[in-house]
Structures are given as C-alpha cells and as structure tokens.
Amino acid sequence: MIVYTPENHLPLIAKVEAHLGERLLGREEKSHYHQFKVLAKDARALIQFLRDEPGLGFAMFIDLTAVDYLKYPVAQPERFAVITTLLSPSLGIRVQVKAFVAGGEPRIPSLADLYAGANWTEREVWDLYGIEFLGHPDLKRILMPDDFDGHPLRKDYPLRGRGERGNFPVYHATTQKPQGDA
Amino acid sequence: MGVSGTTNDWATTTLDTAVNWARANSLWPMPFGTACCGIEMMAAFMAKYDTARFGSEVMKFSPRQSDLLIVSGRISLKMMPVLQRIWEQMPEPKWCISMGACASSGGVFDTYTLIQGVDQFIPVDAYMPGCPPRPEAFLDALMMVQEKAKKGQAKSQEYVTGDASSDPARSVAFRTPDTHYRHGADRSTPAKEKSGG
Ligand code: SF4
Numbered sequence: 607m608i609v610y611t612p613e614n615h616l617p618l619i620a621k622v623e624a625h626l627g628e629r630l631l632g633r634e635e636k637s638h639y640h641q642f643k644v645l646a647k648d649a650r651a652l653i654q655f656l657r658d659e660p661g662l663g664f665a666m667f668i669d670l671t672a673v674d675y676l677k678y679p680v681a682q683p684e685r686f687a688v689i690t691t692l693l694s695p696s697l698g699i700r701v702q703v704k705a706f707v708a709g710g711e712p713r714i715p716s717l718a719d720l721y722a723g724a725n726w727t728e729r730e731v732w733d734l735y736g737i738e739f740l741g742h743p744d745l746k747r748i749l750m751p752d753d754f755d756g757h758p759l760r761k762d763y764p765l766r767g768r769g770e771r772g773n774f775p776v777y778h779a780t781t782q783k784p785q786g787d788a
Numbered sequence: 789m790g791v792s793g794t795t796n797d798w799a800t801t802t803l804d805t806a807v808n809w810a811r812a813n814s815l816w817p818m819p820f821g822t823a824c825c826g827i828e829m830m831a832a833f834m835a836k837y838d839t840a841r842f843g844s845e846v847m848k849f850s851p852r853q854s855d856l857l858i859v860s861g862r863i864s865l866k867m868m869p870v871l872q873r874i875w876e877q878m879p880e881p882k883w884c885i886s887m888g889a890c891a892s893s894g895g896v897f898d899t900y901t902l903i904q905g906v907d908q909f910i911p912v913d914a915y916m917p918g919c920p921p922r923p924e925a926f927l928d929a930l931m932m933v934q935e936k937a938k939k940g941q942a943k944s945q946e947y948v949t950g951d952a953s954s955d956p957a958r959s960v961a962f963r964t965p966d967t968h969y970r971h972g973a974d975r976s977t978p979a980k981e982k983s984g985g
Contacts, residue, residue: 764900771900
C-alpha cells in the first residue's frame with residue numbers, strides 16, 4: 607500500500623498540467639487526493655488521458671456524483687459540477703475530476719464507454735440533477751419513479767415536492783358494513 | 789368463556805370466542821422492514837425479547853400466510869404501492885402495526901418522496917412511537933393487537949374492502965402509476981402519451 611504524501615502526486619500533477627495547459631481551471635489538494643477542475647467540454651478528454659497515459663493508469667472507476675451550486679455563497683464557474691473519482695491501482699492513488707456544467711440545459715459527455723461503472727451513476731445524476739450525459743447508452747431514471755417530473759436534488763426543487771405526495775388516493779374509514787363474509 | 793368449577797375437564801364458550809382466542813395467540817407476522825426500525829423489529833424477534841411467548845415468532849415473508857403486517861421504516865412514494873399490494877394479498881382477518889415515527893407520520897422526513905403516515909393508505913391497528921421504538925414498545929403493540937383480535941376487532945373491518953381491483957379509487961396497488969408521480973398541478977391533465985413499442 608502506498609501512503610499518501612503530496613510528493614507522490616507531483617508526477618501526476620505535472621502530467622495533467624502539461625496535458626491541459628490553459629484548460630485547467632485549478633486544482634485543489636484534498637485530504638488524500640488531488641482534485642482537478644475543468645469545464646464540462648474538457649472532462650472526458652482529461653479522464654481518458656488519466657486512464658490511458660502510461661505511468662498513470664487510472665483504470666478503476668470509484669464514483670461519479672454532482673453538486674448544484676445554485677445557492678452556494680462562493681461564486682463558482684458554472685451552476686453544476688460533475689465530480690468523478692478514479693483510482694490508479696498501479697500508483698495506489700486517487701484523483702478527482704470536477705467538471706463544471708452550465709445551468710439551463712446541463713450537458714456533459716458520458717463516460718459509460720470508458721468505465722462500465724459510470725453507467726448507473728450517470729443515470730442517478732441524470733435522475734436527481736437533470737444533467738444529460740451525451741452518448742450514454744440508456745439514460746433513464748434509476749431511483750425516482752419513471753414518470754416523475756423534475757429533478758429533486760436541484761436546489762430550486764421544493765423540499766416537500768410539488769404535490770406528488772397528494773396525488774395518491776387515500777383510504778377513508780367508513781361506517782359501511784364490509785361486504786362478503788362479515 | 790365459562791369454566792366449570794367442580795370438574796376440570798370441560799368448558800363452555802362460543803365458537804367465535806374460541807376462534808378469536810386462537811387467532812390472537814397465533815399471529816403470523818409479515819415483516820415489512822424498510823429502514824432502521826426494521827433492525828429493532830429483528831431485535832424484538834430474537835431470543836432476548838422472545839416474541840415466541842406471544843405465539844408470533846414465525847416471520848413469514850409471504851403475505852398470503854400471515855395476518856399481521858409490521859410496517860417498520862420509511863415508505864417512499866415508489867414503495868407505497870408495493871406495501872399496499874402486499875396488504876391486499878394478506879387474507880382476512882388481518883392487522884397492521886405501524887412501527888416508528890416514520891411509518892406513522894413520516895417522522896423527520898417531510899420531503900418530496902416520503903409517505904406522511906402509512907395509515908393514509910392501509911388501515912393501521914397499532915401505532916408505535918419512537919425513533920426507533922424499543923422492543924418493549926413492539927411487544928406492547930403486539931399485545932394491543934392481541935387484545936383487538938380477542939374481541940374480534942380489526943381496523944381493516946372499518947374500511948370498505950371488497951374487490952379492490954374493480955374500484956381503482958380505493959387502491960393504488962392495481963393502478964398503473966402513470967399519473968401519480970407527476971406534480972400536483974398536473975393532476976387535471978393526462979400523463980404524456982408514451983410512444984408505443
Ligand atoms: S422512526 Fe427512526 S428508526 Fe424508525 S425508520 Fe424512521 S428514522 Fe429509522
């Protein structure tokens with residue numbers, strides 16, 4: 607097992623900075639990994655680079671999630687961010703790619719053909735945030751009911767919903783005698 | 789029930805009383821544990837609290853062979869038709885325990901996806917407060933249901949039952965859910981037509 611030190615990330619940082627140049631919006635040192643910030647259009651190329659570049663080999667997909675910065679006090683480049691976490695089994699380190707996605711009609715290229723694990727997590731992000739993954743083989747809801755309207759983890763979605771809870775018919779007690787074998 | 793004082797080998801009763809007594813002491817629970825309360829329900833069924841003393845230790849994950857539904861946990865919009873279908877599969881007479889704050893009222897989860905009390909959709913005989921309730925509270929609820937069963941009472945009898953599938957106004961379990969998950973404002977407009985295929 608390789609213990610995290612900032613030093614053993616230096617080759618990774620150098621390679622990513624050389625590869626992206628101006629397109630790298632920033633990077634941040636987290637507790638035990640580095641996070642690279644890019645715009646949505648550069649995310650897929652960066653992740654493919656991390657996966658395929660000899661000496662990096664981020665072959666393992668850990669997670670993909672999203673953030674809605676709508677009411678965030680600190681200004682961000684765009685409203686949404688899609689965050690992908692990868693692991694390099696050969697280096698023993700993790701890396702995070704934070705891709706900023708514009709609001710309105712949020713779109714980002716899918717990773718489902720690079721990592722099989724991205725398929726369902728992208729469906730989850732689509733379901734709850736409404737971020738469309740271009741090129742996803744089967745982009746449909748995974749948690750909410752199929753015909754649910756809206757994307758409830760967006761910060762402008764009301765906590766108590768928009769009346770979905772009231773749409774179900776309810777049982778009412780009645781004084782009527784039960785039918786059949788009473 | 790009257791028991792003879794002099795000789796100890798006979799007793800008189802009505803058939804109803806005998807049947808109700810038998811039912812009360814042999815409730816077969818159908819557990820519906822969807823969240824943390826389910827863990828406490830399992831504790832109540834284990835050796836320390838020993839539900840076998842009340843004749844209901846046989847947890848049946850088959851609604852057709854049980855008469856006591858224990859709803860222990862949060863029920864989401866998507867899960868509720870499943871719960872109601874299971875309830876309707878259980879043969880009469882049947883009882884229901886709503887275990888914990890979530891099942892009884894939605895608890896702290898006053899959100900877009902959570903049912904605010906299962907008693908809106910199925911008749912509940914005993915409510916258990918707590919988050920989660922202690923196993924003692926579970927036994928208390930079980931004894932309340934036993935008392936009801938001994939008197940031949942069940943909340944489900946106060947509701948119109950009949951053929952639920954023929955009256956969609958009363959049952960969501962047999963409806964196609966096309967319109968239910970849409971926004972309340974859309975209630976009057978029909979759901980979007982799905983393209984055939
Ligand atoms: S009442 Fe508390 S313990 Fe029970 S399901 Fe709800 S949150 Fe969990």
